[in-house]
Amino acid sequence: MKVAVCVKEVPDASAPKRLDPQTFRLDRSVAGALNDFDTHAIEEGLQLRDKGGEGEVVAVLMGPERAADSLRKALAIGADRAVHVSDEGLAGSDLVATSKALAKALERESADVILFGQQAADSDGAVLWAAVADRLRLPVISQAAGLEVRDGKVKVKRQTEYGYDVIEAPVPCVVAVSDAINEPRYPSLKGIMGAKKKPQETVSLADLGLSADEAGEDGSRTEVYALGNPPSRGDRERIEADGGSAAEKVVEYLAGRKLI
Amino acid sequence: MPTLVYVEDHEGEPVKGSLGVVAKASQLGDDVAAVLMGSGVESLAEAVGRHGASRVFVADDPALEAPLPQPRVDVLAKLVESEGFDTVLFGASVLAADVAAGLAARLDAGLNWDLVDLELRGGKLVGKRPALGDSVVAEVGWKSEPRLALIRSGTFEPLESGGSAEVTKVPVEVQDFSKQAVMVERAHEESQGPSIEDADVIVAGGRGLGQPENFSLVEDLAKALGGAVAATRAVVDAGWYPYATQVGQTGKTVSPKLYIACGISGAIQHKVGMQSSGVIVAINKDPNAPIFEYSDLGVVGDVHEVVPKLTELVKARKSS
Numbered sequence A: 001m002k003v004a005v006c007v008k009e010v011p012d013a014s015a016p017k018r019l020d021p022q023t024f025r026l027d028r029s030v031a032g033a034l035n036d037f038d039t040h041a042i043e044e045g046l047q048l049r050d051k052g053g054e055g056e057v058v059a060v061l062m063g064p065e066r067a068a069d070s071l072r073k074a075l076a077i078g079a080d081r082a083v084h085v086s087d088e089g090l091a092g093s094d095l096v097a098t099s100k101a102l103a104k105a106l107e108r109e110s111a112d113v114i115l116f117g118q119q120a121a122d123s124d125g126a127v128l129w130a131a132v133a134d135r136l137r138l139p140v141i142s143q144a145a146g147l148e149v150r151d152g153k154v155k156v157k158r159q160t161e162y163g164y165d166v167i168e169a170p171v172p173c174v175v176a177v178s179d180a181i182n183e184p185r186y187p188s189l190k191g192i193m194g195a196k197k198k199p200q201e202t203v204s205l206a207d208l209g210l211s212a213d214e215a216g217e218d219g220s221r222t223e224v225y226a227l228g229n230p231p232s233r234g235d236r237e238r239i240e241a242d243g244g245s246a247a248e249k250v251v252e253y254l255a256g257r258k259l260i
Numbered sequence B: 001m002p003t004l005v006y007v008e009d010h011e012g013e014p015v016k017g018s019l020g021v022v023a024k025a026s027q028l029g030d031d032v033a034a035v036l037m038g039s040g041v042e043s044l045a046e047a048v049g050r051h052g053a054s055r056v057f058v059a060d061d062p063a064l065e066a067p068l069p070q071p072r073v074d075v076l077a078k079l080v081e082s083e084g085f086d087t088v089l090f091g092a093s094v095l096a097a098d099v100a101a102g103l104a105a106r107l108d109a110g111l112n113w114d115l116v117d118l119e120l121r122g123g124k125l126v127g128k129r130p131a132l133g134d135s136v137v138a139e140v141g142w143k144s145e146p147r148l149a150l151i152r153s154g155t156f157e158p159l160e161s162g163g164s165a166e167v168t169k170v171p172v173e174v175q176d177f178s179k180q181a182v183m184v185e186r187a188h189e190e191s192q193g194p195s196i197e198d199a200d201v202i203v204a205g206g207r208g209l210g211q212p213e214n215f216s217l218v219e220d221l222a223k224a225l226g227g228a229v230a231a232t233r234a235v236v237d238a239g240w241y242p243y244a245t246q247v248g249q250t251g252k253t254v255s256p257k258l259y260i261a262c263g264i265s266g267a268i269q270h271k272v273g274m275q276s277s278g279v280i281v282a283i284n285k286d287p288n289a290p291i292f293e294y295s296d297l298g299v300v301g302d303v304h305e306v307v308p309k310l311t312e313l314v315k316a317r318k319s320s
Helices: A036-052 A065-077 A095-107 A128-136 A189-195 A243-256 B016-027 B042-050 B069-083 B094-107 B212-225 B233-237 B268-274 B290-294 B303-319
Strands: A002-007 A009-011 A032-034 A056-062 A081-085 A113-116 A140-150 A153-160 A163-170 A173-177 A200-203 A222-228 A237-240 B003-007 B032-038 B055-060 B087-091 B110-115 B117-121 B124-131 B136-142 B147-151 B166-169 B182-185 B201-205 B228-231 B258-262 B279-284 B297-300
Touching (some): A002 A036, A002 A065, A002 A128, A032 A036, A036 A113, A036 A140, A036 A173, A056 A065, A065 A189, A081 A095, A095 B094, A113 A128, A128 A140, A128 B069, A140 A163, A140 B094, A243 B303, B003 B069, B016 B032, B032 B042, B032 B069, B042 B055, B042 B166, B069 B094, B094 B147, B110 B124, B212 B228, B279 B303, B290 B297
Parallel strands (some): A002 A113, A081 A200, A140 A173, A237 B297, B110 B147, B201 B228, B279 B297
Antiparallel strands (some): A163 B182, B117 B124, B124 B136
16 A cells, blocks of 8 residues: 655744744744654554555655755654655745645655644644645545555544544545544664665656746735734732632632623 | 635534624624535524524535535535635634635635634735744735635634524535545534533643542532533543543634633643633642643642532532
8 A cells, every 4th residue: 555644844842933023934944843743644654554564655745955854754754755845936835835736746646545644733734634635636534533444445533523433435535644543653763774765856846847826925825914912811810729718719709700 | 795604513503613703704794694514404594594694505415414524615616606705714623624625725715724813904804813822923814815714613702693594505516526435423422511612611621630530520510610521632642531522632722701720731732722711710739830821810729629619619609
C-alpha cells in the first residue's frame, strides 16, 4: 500500500511566537519544528505500510526551503521518501491556494491513502484535508480515532461532538487522523542517520503546472487587515481559603451576578 | 450582502450554534437565508424562521441522511451559485468545518475560520480571529466573493425573532465521489444531560480530581446548577470520562454563561476551548496554575473539600 502523509513545519512550541506587524504573517524566522499533530499521521502511515507488508510512505510538505529539516524528521521517523513543495511564489498562500498546490503534488503520487494530522499547531487550521479531497475528487473522512484498511476499503472511527461514528470509504481516499489514534514513535538514531540517504525531491510551482497567480497571495482569497489585543477579562478576584468559607464566597459571588 | 447560513441539525433540532450565526447575520442587517440539509429536515424550517431567517432552503433527501460533508458540498455549491449568495456562514463543528473547506475548494472561495466576531465596516465584511493561543486577535477579510466563514462554536446566542420563513425546496444531486464515504454506524450519545455545546452552565473536571470516581463531585455540582459536565483533554485521554464531554479539541469550544473548572491546571488547549465563557470560576490547589490567569474568580483550595461544600450550598439555596 502506498500512503502519502501531508506534513507541515510550524514554529517550535518552545520558541516565542509573533506575527509580523507588516505582513501579519507568522514570523517564521524562529526555530521551526515538524507539526506535532502530523507525527500521528506519519505513525499511522507507517503502521498501514507495515501491516500491508509492502508499499511506501511518502511525506509531502509545502513550505519554505528551511522546512526541509521537518521533512527530514519525517524521514527519520520512518517515511521512505519526501516531496518538498517549495517555491517563493507560494508564500502567503491561504486555504484556496494551499489546497490547490498540495492537490497537484498529491496527484503525481497516486497514493492509496492520503493522511493528514488533525490540525496545524500554528494557525489552528483544521480544514485543509477537505479542500484537498474536493480538488482530488476523493472521499474524505476526518477526526479518525481508529483506522483499518481491508479489501480496498478504509474503515474509520470518527470522533464527533456526539460520540463515535463508523465510516467506510474505498481507497484511494483522504483521512485526517485525530491525535488520539496512536502514540507516535520517536526517530531512532539509525533513523536519523539514514534519513539523509532517503530520496528527497523538491517541486516548484512550474513542476506542478501552476501559474504564479494561482499561488501565494495572488492565488489567495482571504487577507489579514490588522492585529489587535483580545478583549480583557476585566477584574479578577481570588479567594484563598479552606473548604467551607471558600465555597460560601463562591456562592456569594455567583449570586451577586445572578448566576444562581 | 445576500447571506446564507448553513444550519446543522442534530436529533431533530437545528443546533444552537447555527441559530446563533443566523441571529448574528440578521443583526448585520440583511435578509438572511438559511439552508437545512438532511433527511426529514423540512419540519425544522419553521424553527429556523422563528430564529431570524427570512428564507429557508431545504435539501431533504435520503442521500443527506448521514452527517457526512461531501454530499452537502455538492448541494451547497449549486445553491450558492444559482441564488447568487455572496456570503456563506457556518457555526463550527466537525461536520461544518469539512463542508466549509470542501465548498471553499469547489468555488475557489476564501474561507476564514475560528471567527469570534463579524462586523460590517464601510460595507466591507470583517471577521475577528484569535491567533497564537488567543493572545492576539487578527482582523481578517475576503478578496473576492463568495466569502465563507466558520464561526467558533458557541460565539453567538440564538435569538427568537418570532418571524416566519419562506420555504424553498432545493434539488439534491450528489456526485459519484461524494457518495463513496458511507456511514455504517452513527454516533450514539455517550453523555447524559445537556450537551456542553448547549449548556448555560458547565462544570468541568481535570486531573486534579485525583481519580475517575471523583468525577461524581463534578456531576453533583453540575446537577445542582442544572448544567452539563465537561472534561479536559488529559482526563479523556486517560479514559476517565467520555470524549463527547471534552473541551479544547479542534472545533470544540464552549461558551456557557458560567464555567466552573475543578482541578484543572489550564493548558493552552483548554484555554482556547472555554475562554469565551461568560464567567469563569477556577478551583485548584496550586496557586500558580495557569488557569488562574484567565479566571474571573480563582479559588485556591482543595477541590475535594470546596466542590462538595459548594454543591451543598447551591442545593440549599435552590430549595429555600
